[in-house]
Every structure is written in C-alpha cells, then in structure tokens.
Amino acid sequence: MKVNALTIGLAAIASLLGAGEVRGAGPPRPVTEADVGPGKQVYLRECSACHGERGGGDGVAAAHLEVRPRNFLRASFKFKTSPDGVRTDDLLAVLERGIPGSAMPSFKFLSPKERQQVAAYVLYLGDLLEEEEPAPAPTSTPPPTTPETIARGKVVYEEQLCGSCHGPGGKGDGKSAKGMKDSDGFPIKVRDLTLGGFRGGSRPVDLYLRFTLGLDGTPMPAYGDNVSEPDRWALVDFIRSLEVPQKPVVYPKDPIKAGRQVAAVYGCRGCHVLDDGKGGDVGPDLRLSAQKLQPEWIRGFLAAPRAAGKIYPWRPHRMPELGLHAPEVEVLTAYLGKMGKRKAAQPTPALAQLVTDDVNAGKVLYMVRCTECHNLGKVVETPPIKQQGPDLIRVAERIDYTWAQRWITDPKKIDPNTKMTVPGLSPKEVDQVRAFVWWSSLTELGKTAAR
Ligand code: HEC
Ligand code: HEC
Ligand code: HEC
Numbered sequence: 001m002k003v004n005a006l007t008i009g010l011a012a013i014a015s016l017l018g019a020g021e022v023r024g025a026g027p028p029r030p031v032t033e034a035d036v037g038p039g040k041q042v043y044l045r046e047c048s049a050c051h052g053e054r055g056g057g058d059g060v061a062a063a064h065l066e067v068r069p070r071n072f073l074r075a076s077f078k079f080k081t082s083p084d085g086v087r088t089d090d091l092l093a094v095l096e097r098g099i100p101g102s103a104m105p106s107f108k109f110l111s112p113k114e115r116q117q118v119a120a121y122v123l124y125l126g127d128l129l130e131e132e133e134p135a136p137a138p139t140s141t142p143p144p145t146t147p148e149t150i151a152r153g154k155v156v157y158e159e160q161l162c163g164s165c166h167g168p169g170g171k172g173d174g175k176s177a178k179g180m181k182d183s184d185g186f187p188i189k190v191r192d193l194t195l196g197g198f199r200g201g202s203r204p205v206d207l208y209l210r211f212t213l214g215l216d217g218t219p220m221p222a223y224g225d226n227v228s229e230p231d232r233w234a235l236v237d238f239i240r241s242l243e244v245p246q247k248p249v250v251y252p253k254d255p256i257k258a259g260r261q262v263a264a265v266y267g268c269r270g271c272h273v274l275d276d277g278k279g280g281d282v283g284p285d286l287r288l289s290a291q292k293l294q295p296e297w298i299r300g301f302l303a304a305p306r307a308a309g310k311i312y313p314w315r316p317h318r319m320p321e322l323g324l325h326a327p328e329v330e331v332l333t334a335y336l337g338k339m340g341k342r343k344a345a346q347p348t349p350a351l352a353q354l355v356t357d358d359v360n361a362g363k364v365l366y367m368v369r370c371t372e373c374h375n376l377g378k379v380v381e382t383p384p385i386k387q388q389g390p391d392l393i394r395v396a397e398r399i400d401y402t403w404a405q406r407w408i409t410d411p412k413k414i415d416p417n418t419k420m421t422v423p424g425l426s427p428k429e430v431d432q433v434r435a436f437v438w439w440s441s442l443t444e445l446g447k448t449a450a451r
C-alpha cells in the first residue's frame with residue numbers, strides 16, 4: 001500500500017496505545033471475523049441472486065442484467081474514499097444508497113447490524129477482512145461556489161480532456177465513449193453528467209473523491225496526482241453546474257411498453273421472467289403471477305414487498321424493497337394486469353355467499369388433500385418444515401377466485417413446473433375445498449380489519 005502522512009500518524013497512535021494484534025500500519029476493520037457467519041446468512045438471502053453464491057458476480061440474475069453485479073473475489077470497488085483500498089464505511093454507504101443506474105438496490109430496509117455483517121462478509125470474500133482499515137483520503141472544506149470557480153472548472157475539464165469520454169457538454173457522448181468496456185470486459189456507459197443523481201453519492205465531497213481517486217475497474221482515471229486541490233473543487237462546481245432539471249417521466253401509453261421501461265430501471269428481469277418469456281427465476285415467473293394476483297394486492301406488495309412476510313417457502317431469496325415511486329407502482333400494476341390477460345375476474349364472494357354445506361365438506365377435503373403442503377393461518381396449522389406452498393390464509397385478498405378453481409383442478413396445466421399435485425378431485429370437490437379456504441381467509445381478514 002501507499003504510505004501517506006495520515007497512515008503513519010495512525011500507526012504511531014496505534015503503537016502508543018499498544019494495539020498489539022493489529023497487523024500493518026492502520027487500525028483494524030470495525031467489523032470482525034465474528035460478523036462473517038451471520039453476514040453469510042444475510043448474503044445468501046439478499047445478495048447471492050445477483051452477486052453469486054460464492055461472490056463471483058455470477059448469480060442467477062446476473063446474465064439478465066445490463067450492468068453486471070460486482071465480482072467480490074476481485075476485491076476491486078468503484079466508490080471509495082481511500083487511495084489504499086475499500087473502507088468498511090464505503091461498503092456501508094453503498095448498501096445504504098444502492099447504485100442508481102444499476103439493479104443494485106438500497107438495503108436501508110435491513111437493520112444496521114445486518115448491513116455491517118454483510119459488509120464483513122463482502123470483505124471476507126475479497127480476502128480484505130484481515131487487512132487494516134485504509135486511511136481516508138484527505139479532503140478539505142469546499143470553497144464557496146462562484147461564477148469564477150465554475151469557469152475555472154470548465155478550463156480544467158477541457159485541459160484534462162474529460163470531454164473525450166464525457167463529451168464537451170458532459171452528456172456522456174465523447175469521442176471515446178462508444179464501445180467502452182470495464183476491466184472484466186463488460187460494456188460500460190460513460191456517465192451523463194447532466195442527469196445529476198450521481199452513483200457514488202451527490203455531495204460535493206463525493207464528486208471530489210470520485211475524480212481524485214478514480215473508479216477502480218472502469219476506464220475513469222484518477223486525477224488526484226495531476227490536478228491541484230483548488231482545481232478539483234473548481235471541477236466539482238463545474239460538474240454540478242452541468243446538471244439540467246429532469247422533466248417528469250412520461251410513460252408510453254401501451255402498458256406493456258411502460259412496464260418494461262420501469263422494469264429495466266430496477267432490473268426486475270434479473271429475478272423474474274417478464275412478459276416476453278425472458279428473465280431469471282430467482283422470483284416467480286411474472287406471466288403466471290399476473291394471472292392469479294389481484295391488482296390491489298400487487299399494488300400493496302410492490303410498495304412494501306416485505307410487509308406480508310415470505311410468500312413462497314421454498315424460494316431461498318426474497319424480493320428487495322425497491323423504494324418504487326407511486327407512479328412506478330401504478331405502471332407496474334397495469335403491466336401485470338395486461339400481462340395476465342384475465343377475462344373480467346369473478347369478484348371474490350362475500351362471506352355470506354359461501355354455502356355452509358360446501359364449506360363443511362371442503363374442510364374435510366382440505367384436511368386430507370392440502371395440509372400436506374399448505375398452512376392455513378391458525379385455522380389448520382402445518383409445521384413450517386412441511387410447508388411447500390404459500391400460506392393460504394390471505395388468499396382472498398391475493399388470489400383471483402376464478403383462477404383458483406382452474407388451479408386446484410389441474411395445477412400442472414397452468415404451470416408444468418409446480419410441485420403442487422392434487423389428482424382426482426371432482427369439479428364439486430374443487431368448489432368445496434375452495435369454498436372452505438376462502439371462508440377461512442375471509443373470516444381471518446374480517447378479524448384483522450376489525451382490530
Ligand atoms: C438485483 C441485483 C443485486 C442485488 C440483489 C445486490 N446487488 Fe450489489 N450490485 C449489483 C450490481 C448490478 C452492481 C454493480 C453496479 C455498478 O458497477 O455500477 C452491484 C455492486 C455492488 C457493490 C460494489 C460497490 C462498489 O463500490 O464498487 C457492492 C459492495 C455490493 N453490490 C454489495 C451488495 C450486497 C452486500 C448485497 C446484498 C445485501 C447486494 N449487493 C445485492 C446488483 C445487485
Ligand atoms: C477514459 C474515459 C473517461 C475520462 C477521461 C473521464 N471519465 Fe469520468 N467516467 C467515465 C466512466 C466510464 C464513468 C462511469 C463509471 C461507472 O459509473 O461505472 C465515469 C464517471 C464519472 C463521474 C460519475 C461518478 C458517479 O458517482 O456517478 C464523474 C463525476 C466523472 N466521471 C467526472 C470526470 C471528470 C471531472 C473527468 C476529467 C477530470 C473525467 N470524469 C474523465 C469515464 C471517463
Ligand atoms: C433480487 C431479485 C428480485 C428483484 C430485482 C425483483 N424481484 Fe420480485 N420477487 C423476488 C422474489 C424472490 C419473490 C418471491 C418473494 C417471496 O416468496 O416472498 C418476488 C415476488 C414478486 C411478486 C409477487 C409474485 C407472486 O406470485 O406472489 C411480484 C409481483 C414481483 N416480485 C414483481 C417484481 C417487479 C415488478 C420487480 C422490479 C420492479 C421485481 N419484482 C424485482 C425477487 C426479485
């Protein structure tokens with residue numbers, strides 16, 4: 001590692017304090033070996049779908065994502081605040097912020113403890129956990145922005161040929177921008193600086209550090225050694241002056257096109273098969289989900305996917321909280337509605353419309369034919385270890401009533417890959433067992449509403 005005045009200072013302090021176990025010159029990482037075990041659990045649940053089970057950047061979702069997930073075994077990171085390697089805080093900042101312009105979501109919905117543990121696991125994967133924490137690059141307080149500093153920044157931008165990649169006006173359309181690759185050989189886009197909302201943070205100090213240190217693994221060089229400190233602050237002012245206010249997004253009229261547009265922003269395709277039959281199988285095939293889910297339920301789920309607990313017990317992953325904006329939720333709800341091609345759905349019956357004899361006969365059938373795989377809230381409990389299908393207690397708000405009849409009659413006709421089999425039920429028995437499940441669900445939902 002490069003030695004700078006600050007690391008020497010820290011080493012002196014460490015030796016004064018007699019920090020014997022510390023290897024190297026700096027302080028130890030703020031996370032330890034003890035975080036790795038629990039961090040791995042979080043990692044397998046929340047990260048492996050994209051970053052790969054072993055951290056190689058090759059999860060199931062990766063092949064379907066335009067910007068590839070980071071390969072952690074390479075131990076190379078874009079958004080750093082130290083010239084000597086990644087700091088634990090850098091990883092925590094990325095986990096909190098996410099990376100706009102890629103599928104990397106914000107993990108603010110995890111607890112701070114879980115984020116620390118998973119950061120420890122990422123360091124462990126890159127063989128960086130035992131190293132000392134690199135000292136942060138020195139920064140100063142940004143001088144005030146004036147028309148002169150902006151003008152000076154423009155001169156530096158031109159002198160340093162930033163425009164060769166970012167374009168003269170910063171629109172990401174410089175001469176060398178076409179066909180650019182990252183160090184793994186994957187295509188990489190030069191940032192359009194007029195968009196604002198920077199990927200590694202948008203505070204002046206974030207931008208200052210970006211071109212002081214460069215972005216490892218990308219063609220974007222480090223300018224810390226070539227450009228003086230006042231000139232780097234002037235560059236910050238110039239870059240920030242390039243930002244043009246963004247017009248509100250106008251979505252295409254066609255719900256499928258509009259849905260695909262939003263899906264592309266959040267990398268839904270990495271985890272789900274979309275309307276065109278292409279995508280990953282981390283989550284359910286949305287062509288099937290679209291047939292069975294009620295629009296109101298989809299809307300609620302997209303806004304808060306973790307609120308209702310896990311749906312499919314056998315899937316190792318869960319849907320991240322993507323922080324979708326309300327208009328995006330609407331576009332996606334319409335997208336799934338269109339994709340499901342449902343004939344006017346038969347409305348969910350009211351509790352009073354369900355025939356008591358059917359409900360009673362259905363209960364007997366349910367006990368024999370369905371408890372093997374499903375839980376039904378506290379009405380009929382099946383031990384978690386045996387549960388293969390979703391808990392059916394909330395079906396009445398989630399599942400289309402008409403679809404359920406076809407599904408229970410012949411699930412494999414709808415989804416050849418499903419594990420659900422209930423052979424030999426007569427049409428009457430299907431109606432009865434469905435009546436019992438809906439009766440239980442409506443009764444439970446009525447209770448929740450009354451509370
Ligand atoms: C839906 C896919 C997806 C999931 C899930 C995901 N990531 Fe990422 N992650 C990405 C992508 C794509 C990138 C690369 C972005 C880029 O290079 O611009 C990335 C980049 C990163 C980086 C690199 C930051 C840098 O400075 O270079 C870290 C660290 C990271 N992810 C950690 C995690 C952790 C930890 C989790 C789980 C808690 C996680 N990611 C879950 C897609 C994902
Ligand atoms: C060789 C091409 C190249 C040159 C020269 C270059 N950049 Fe970049 N720059 C990139 C690429 C590629 C990215 C996008 C990296 C990514 O997001 O993964 C980028 C990203 C950025 C970002 C966005 C960081 C963020 O957090 O989103 C800023 C700001 C930036 N460059 C400023 C500059 C400045 C200022 C200069 C000149 C001093 C410069 N760049 C020179 C290729 C270049
Ligand atoms: C990191 C992978 C991942 C990403 C990215 C992702 N999902 Fe999911 N999604 C899942 C998983 C896993 C489930 C199943 C959740 C469960 O079992 O609790 C799921 C469930 C769903 C469901 C409920 C389906 C059902 O049958 O109950 C919908 C709808 C959905 N996702 C839509 C989306 C949309 C739209 C996007 C993009 C805006 C998206 N997902 C992005 C992994 C993902």
Ligand code: HEC
Binds near residue numbers: 391433437
């Ligand atoms: C062998 C296991 C198994 C049996 C037996 C079984 N199911 Fe299922 N069921 C599943 C699985 C697994 C799913 C989820 C779909 C998938 O992932 O393929 C499911 C899904 C469902 C759904 C959709 C629920 C949702 O929220 O998405 C309903 C409704 C349903 N089953 C009803 C029944 C009824 C009624 C019975 C008894 C007549 C029954 N199932 C018997 C495994 C089973």
